[in-house]
Amino acid sequence: xxxxxxxxxxxxxxxxxxxxxxxxxxxxxxxxxxxxxxxxxxxxxxxxxxxxxxxxxxxxxxxxxxxxxxxxxxxxxxxxxxxxxxxxxxxxxxxxxxxxxxxxxxxxxxxxxxxxxxxxxxxxxxxxxxxxxxxxxxxxxxxxxxxxxxxxxxxxxxxxxxxxxxxxxxxxx
Numbered sequence: 001x002x003x004x005x006x007x008x009x010x011x012x013x014x015x016x017x018x019x020x021x022x023x024x025x026x027x028x029x030x031x032x033x034x035x036x037x038x039x040x041x042x043x044x045x046x047x048x049x050x051x052x053x054x055x056x057x058x059x060x061x062x063x064x065x066x067x068x069x070x071x072x073x074x075x076x077x078x079x080x081x082x083x084x085x086x087x088x089x090x091x092x093x094x095x096x097x098x099x100x101x102x103x104x105x106x107x108x109x110x111x112x113x114x115x116x117x118x119x120x121x122x123x124x125x126x127x128x129x130x131x132x133x134x135x136x137x138x139x140x141x142x143x144x145x146x147x148x149x150x151x152x153x154x155x156x157x158x159x160x161x162x163x164x165x166x167x168x169x170x171x172x173x
Contacts, residue, residue, distance in 0.1 A: 009127050013135050014143045019151055026055040028152045035144040036067035040152045052078070054152035064148075066091055066141055075153065087149055091141070098149045106155040108146040115142050120150045 004022045011017055017032035026042025042054055046061030056062060057075040064073040072090040085106075089096040097109040098118075105117045115138055119128040127150065131138060 009147065011129060011143055011147075013131055013138055014140055017144070017147060019147060021053075021151060023053075023055075028054060028148050030144045030148040030151070032144070035140040038064070038066050038141075038144040038148040040064045040073065040148050053154055057153075064089065066145065078153075085153070087153055089145060089149070093141075094139075096142075096145055098146070098153070100155070104155065106150065108142065108149075110139075110142055113137075116146060118146050118150045118155050120155045 004024075005020070007019050009017050009019060014032065014034040017030055017035060020029040020031075021027065025044075026046070026048070028040045029037065030039075031037040040054055041063045042048070042056050043061055043063060046056055047058060048055045049057060054062065057078050059072075059074045062073050062075070064071050069092070071092075072088075074088045074090075076084045076086045078085045086097060086099040089098070094110050098106055099109070100106045101117065105119045107117050108115045113133070115131065115133050117130045117132070120126070127147070129143075129146070
């Protein structure tokens with residue numbers, strides 16, 4: 001049986017959010033009184049990659065919903081460059097890019113405007129979210145999507161030169 005965890009985070013803009021993860025089923029769900037529910041799932045029978053928290057970076061193995069509406073999720077392959085760890089999400093209202101910008105943080109961009117930097121501690125699951133935009137320019141869906149992507153794919157990534165200096169052992173198989 002896989003690990004099922006529930007945690008609660010307190011976001012500076014949108015207050016309390018609950019995050020449910022089910023490692024066995026490959027599910028991440030973010031919900032709260034001020035945000036839409038966002039669910040990312042690995043499909044049953046999909047290929048499992050143990051180096052990816054949700055279990056896959058293959059778009060055909062993943063589904064995502066925002067308030068029950070299915071949206072497109074397209075993760076990059078996550079190999080040699082920091083940019084290859086990006087994740088694109090397309091909703092009817094917006095295009096999102098979740099792209100690592102350091103070894104620890106990943107930026108959330110909506111329609112070309114950077115909204116925030118997310119950082120998640122892998123051991124404890126604690127978050128640091130630095131909202132770059134003012135509250136009036138951030139939507140509830142932005143927060144829920146950012147937290148869900150942080151849990152499903154984690155935040156940050158090594159750059160190419162870090163990989164070279166650390167060697168091949170730093171690369172996921």
